[in-house]
Amino acid sequence: MNGVFKRVLVVSVGKTNSLSLNHSQNEFSMLLKEINLQVVAYFSQDLDSIEKSTYIGKGKLKEIAFFCLTHNRNHPLERIDFVACNFELSGLQKKNIEEVVGAEVIDRTFVILDIFEQNARTREAKAQVEIARLSYLQNHLVDEKAYYSQVTSGTGQNRGKGEKQIELSRRQISKAILKKKKELSSIKLSRRNSRRRRINNPIPKVCIVGYTNAGKSTLLNRLVKLSKEEKTVVEKDSLFATLETSTRAISVYGYPTFFLTDTVGFISELPIYLIDAFRSTLEEIKEADLLVQVIDLSDPFMEKEIETTLEIIKDLEADQIPMINLYNKYDLMGGPVNFLPKENEMLVSLLDEEDVIESLKFIISNITKNWEKTQLLLPYSVDFASFSKENYVINYVEKENGILYNAYLNPSFSYKYLNKN
Ligand SMILES: Nc1nc2c(ncn2[C@@H]2O[C@H](COP(=O)(O)OP(=O)(O)OP(=O)(O)O)[C@@H](O)[C@H]2O)c(=O)[nH]1
Ligand SMILES: [Mg+2]
Structure with a gap:
């Protein structure tokens, strides 16, 4: 983070002291921090219905105006620069609020757009x-x-x-x-071509999804390293560090190769403008054979974040794709947690190498779930390396007339091997 911080007063909607208001305010202050805005005060109002012209009630706005006036008089060197509304305003609402509070108003969508622009x-x-x-x-x-x-x-x-x-x-x-x-x-054209090549390729496609800052890029990078590749992506402790889609072939010795895609993180109330503009990037999610949801276990609002992720996946019409959940950042829990993972779930710390290998095995076992387990004798003329990248070899024995494999066969490749049997 560089640059000078400016000061904001945050306005949210929600029940005072409720968990959801607390979460929403915390998250908003983190978003604001990404664009160098520091919160000096929080205001909130529990609304049954929004005020058409000003979104929140006029009485609350007058309270805010009074606070700004007093604060700026008492702290002339630390004036409040903006009033930041933790919801989206119409142009008219923004103008009307500005008139009452006497400060420039920005809304949640504007803030998220600014972060995206910056990153x-x-x-x-x-x-x-x-x-x-x-x-x-x-x-x-x-x-x-x-x-x-x-x-x-x-x-x-x-x-x-x-x-x-x-x-x-x-x-x-x-x-x-x-x-x-x-x-x-025109920019998309080249990406579309490589994407088309992948779609027509029977190598399994796995896409990482999840809330922003959960550890998605970390998963991609650790698996890239395991497969002895160099091309990593940006991973850092900030919101929306990743805005582009990156796909890498993960090819670890002893396991079938698969394509792994890392993409934009989600957030609650992700502005519709961004979903629309990023739709083609996010469409890659739809083409996956398996989704891996990375979840930040250490986040007290994990449940809400999972809910948001699932809503966006549904909106993208990708909710029919099988999904596994990696509950990440286990190391931050400071000891055992009261959590019994289901069949499609796993607790991990992606900073731990063994957990990365366990995550890889978990992904592979889900990719190969419907592959048929077969014993197959293939002549030596069949390339060993290709066979073991395309299928999941459990073990093999070298025989006089070929190699006897115990393997899960990728159904899309089986035509190549079954007639050689
Ligand atoms: N303590 C801890 N930190 C982790 C773990 N996994 C990832 N992190 C950290 O969490 C931060 C966010 O990780 P990223 O992989 O960039 O998160 P992301 O989901 O790609 O985030 P966006 O691209 O913003 O959506 C980084 O600082 C990582 O080093 C973990 O298991 N434990
Ligand atoms: Mg990322």
């Missing part, structure tokens, strides 16, 4: 975030004459565009979105 590394991720931001902007214009800067001025390091005071009307934004989409489709 996008590839041209594809950058274009996707730009499309999401433009769509957000389009939906938040208060009128035709609204300025691009009205929504984008202020927080992260990427505000240059806003400061250019470019006036983008709704029509102009549509044009800009179209242009970006065109650019994106």
Whole structure:
């Protein structure tokens, strides 16, 4: 984390002292920290229904305005820079709240978009975030004459565009979105080709899914290392460290090869603009033969995070794909936990090498679940290395007229071997 922190007052909706409000406030403050915003105060309101013009009640807004005024008077060097709403506002609601509280207002979607913008590394991720931001902007214009800067001025390091005071009307934004989409489709072409090659390939495809910061990229990296490959991906203690999809072939001696894909992490209320813009990236999830959900066991709000992940998987129409759950970060639990894993679950610490091997075995046993266990005598002319990468060899004996394998046969490859028997 670099740069100077600015100060924010957070407004959330929820029951005072409830677990869900606590979770949502914690998570939001972590999101804000990613873009160098530090929380100085939390306000919340338990709403039965939202106030159309201001989302939360006017009385609460006046309370907030009074707090900001007093705080800024008493701490002139530590003024509150923004009021950050932990929900999505319409353009008009934002403007109305600003008028009452006398400070610039940002909402949850804006914050997540800012993090995505900051973390996008590839041209594809950058274009996707730009499309999401433009769509957000389009939906938040208060009128035709609204300025691009009205929504984008202020927080992260990427505000240059806003400061250019470019006036983008709704029509102009549509044009800009179209242009970006065109650019994106040409970038996608090469990825689509390699993806198509994988789809047509009978090598099993496994996709890692889960909440942001659970350890998904760590799993990919540890398995890449086991297969003696070099091409790792970014893993770090921050939210949305991964914004692009990376696929690696995991080929560990003694186990069948499979493709492993790491992708964007999820979060509750992931803005629809981002789901839409990242849909093609996330579509890879749909093509998997097996999903591996990585869960942060040490997170007190684990259940809610699992629920969110499952909702997004359902939204992506990938909920029919078999899934196993790795409850990760066991090392942070400080001793045994009261948790009985089900058949498709496992407790692990991906920082522990033995657990990484156990995770690999668990993935393999689930990939090969429906492969037929066979004894097969193959002549020496059949390549040993290919056979053991395509199938799961339990053991083998060298005989006079060939090798006698005890193996689980990948049904997509069996045609190559059964007629040689
Ligand atoms: N203590 C502990 N830390 C872990 C473990 N597994 C991963 N981490 C750490 O958790 C942080 C997040 O890991 P990542 O693999 O980047 O998480 P991710 O799920 O890819 O996160 P996003 O890309 O943001 O969605 C990193 O600092 C990891 O080193 C574990 O078993 N124990
Ligand atoms: Mg990651």
